[in-house]
Amino acid sequence: MRGSKGSAVAAPLWAIAAMAAVVGTVTAFGVGPDPRAPGSEATPEAARQEQILRGRQLVLEHGCGGCHGGWDNPGAEGFLAGVTSPAQEFLIGPCAWEPGAEPCFRTRPRNLTPHPTTGMGRFSERQIFNSLRYGLRPGETADVEITSSTPGEGNFPMFPKYLAPPMPWAAWRHMPDEDLWAIAAYLKDGLKPVDNLVEDSEGPPDFWVSNYTEEAYGTYPLPPFPTANEQEPPASANREQVLRGRHLVVQHGCGDCHGGLTNPAAPAFLAGVTAPVQVFPVGPCLVDPEAPCFMMRPRNLTPHSTTGIGRWTDRQLFNALRHGLRPAGYPDRVITADNHPDNPDLLAPGMVWVEKRHMSDDDLWAIIAYLRHGLKPVENEVEESDRPAEGWGGTYVDLGVGTYPAVPFPTANEVGG
Amino acid sequence: MVIRVALALALFALVPVPEAPSAWPASAPPASAADSLVAPPILPNRSREPRTVEVTLTATASTVELVPGVRSDAFVYNGRVPGPTLEVREGDRLIIHVRNELPEETTVHWHGLHLPWQADGSPFYPIAPGEQADFDFVLPEGSAGTYWYHPHPHHRTAFQVAKGLYGALIVRAAHDPLPAMTEKLLILSDNRFLPDGSIQIPDAGSLEARIDFENGREGDVLFVNGQVMPTVHIRSGEVQRWRIVNASAARVYRLAIPGHELLHVGSDGGLFGQALPVDEIVVSASERVEVLVRGTGDPGTRVALQTLPYDRYIPQTRPPDWDEPRDLVTLEYTGDPAVRPVEIPKVIRPIEPLDSDEVTVTRVMSLTQGFINGRTMDMGRVDEVATLGTTEIWQIENLVGMDHPFHLHGFSFQVIDRNGVPEPFPKWEDTVNVPKHETVRFIVKFEDYPGKWMYHCHILDHENFGMMGVLEVRKP
Structure with missing residues (x-):
């Protein structure tokens, strides 16, 4: 794993998750309330509650439950309570695609509920913040304010110990401070503690130091816009919106599958599959070698007119992110409960639109603005992902990824309200 | 490359099973053969005052033979590793002069003793090179037990212990509740060496140093009283009292003697209220145990005191050989006919629970x-x-x-x-x-x-x- 780009880290694991849980026909529509609406005259209690709700929103958008349990359904049993079965573990390293290959490490998503000994209960919000911003394992990092990402400086550990892949902290770290604090607040005070002891993840003795290089994952903060992959938006575009979209694209780790990881300066950033390692399987074959496998080929997200998103309108892209509708299958129109197809032709389950649909309209439009106007077009025709003859729509039966909009706060797993 | 000391001793050698004795001797004389296990010498008492023990402990840098055949640059107490044993009685006044002839600061912590904090040998009171510190305190009644001493300077304890600074401290009871029997002191430690005999300590910042930090530094050579795989003799039927000190920096010993049920009779702070029959005892770093080893084997046979695999590690740095048992001591039965085991009292030392x-x-x-x-x-x-x-x-x-x-x-x-x-x-x-x-x-x-x-x-x-x-x- 060390030294080999991405392997399992690069992305495929999301897909495993997505396939295992593909969910139901999406029937809920509409734009959810913007949870960030500031309450300027809020009491401390109200401000805290608002922060917790913002954290919940972010947890859903970023699909924490996809690995940590309960998918995007805060009402699901075991929501964020960590793995409860070996089937939820990830194989990291060459063994992820070649059984028996070495090295092979098992990553076991931890219990994120505030249980005092098996969850986040004894960690401070600052330790959770530091784990999201710097990728530092909270159990191995002091409860201090960190002001540098250079080892040995500004309280950054001389020998950092990073969270095990595929925890996408390299993407999450680009979230604004207030968002990371909000996630920490939700995990500490918005969830009920669940007693679920998750065994330690495995890993190399350098705790992934050699894996998380700046070369692969880019810098924090992001390199100045535009990099060689990017371009100044035209005067007709909203530059501020494009730049916000750029941040969101990185925060949500689009490049983990679509190329370039979290580094806008990386070659072929968001240009889709350019190497075999980016192709990954989903489907029952993951648990049964005899069962069918569907190969996922993340598409070219640059605005190239024939091989990238230049083929689609903004509305088609919005519908893909919000409703999972394949742009090729649906014309440019506003989707409502009335005109949503009964048996929709949905994106392959490697694409985690069931998380991204929880993002606000503004955020989705910003992402689209960046893809359209902030990236240089790259000609790279990516073959379509495999899919069952009947399409994916029929397989999105509700296995627990939750609804859109999300169920009201608090569910039985949550506290507050 | 670390020296791996071959420990492929021919244990469990096949020997003829002797016939059962027709009659038990009336008492349990100690085993007749000489052990190769050597206890560190007792520190001589310089005081002539009653109930007062005055000793001098000098820490120096020296070249000594830690593994057979090679000499190692080490730190030593009074010229040896482990240091001499401090033996006192509860209620004694203990005066210890500690001389630091090391090239660096040190302290000596009297591990487990109840004493004034200034005498604790903690990092608050470092002893500069060339300086002497004088400790003077009284051991409380009821403190009989097995303790140990080791350096405790801030950030340097691991290094100084790895270099050889540790020793046992035994506080004896005025009236020991256990019957008289052969007693052994076993100080367990481990270390690792370069081919030239020098103690191998990885470079700061190296991956090996970081693995040492995670696990705590373990050595591949296991010592008992500074010896590799010494022999203890026992007579069939005899009961021996073993005081065991884990002086390792990190290693946990899961002690067992195959085929022998042990009687666990004491912990860090002395004897239990009653003996606890066990098949194995886990002794973590710095813990002590007192064990009664009962010679239930046949004359002429031998077994080994082993440390069984114990998974104390995080998965990232678990050593590849962690799951292999290691032999520590050969326990050899003499050819003498069996004796009747000494009676162990049902109640040894009643301990009142704290309220x-x-x-x-x-x-x-x-x-x-x-x-x-x-x-x-x-x-x-x-x-x-x-x-x-x-x-x-x-x-x-x-x-x-x-x-x-x-x-x-x-x-x-x-x-x-x-x-x-x-x-x-x-x-x-x-x-x-x-x-x-x-x-x-x-x-x-x-x-x-x-x-x-x-x-x-x-x-x-x-x-x-x-x-x-x-x-x-x-x-x-």
């Missing part, structure tokens, strides 16, 4: 990798304040996936429960191993001595890093 009704404070200590409650040691900070004369419960929660042995200076405690399972009977301890992801609660009474006391993980690399805090016991 939980008196508990005024419950403290939580969260152990993570290198941190206690998210902090590392700051000599200028007091982490916890307790009131002299009060009784507290300490709840030690290990939040990470490896074991941490938790040591409290100055005050022995009684473990109440482990992961909610009550301890079967009270016993005195100063170190308790907190297994990965488990919680241990103990009750402690802060008697006699106000002052600043350390509590820390006794994996010395963790202690070095600062997995340690300061408890200040203040007068009300």
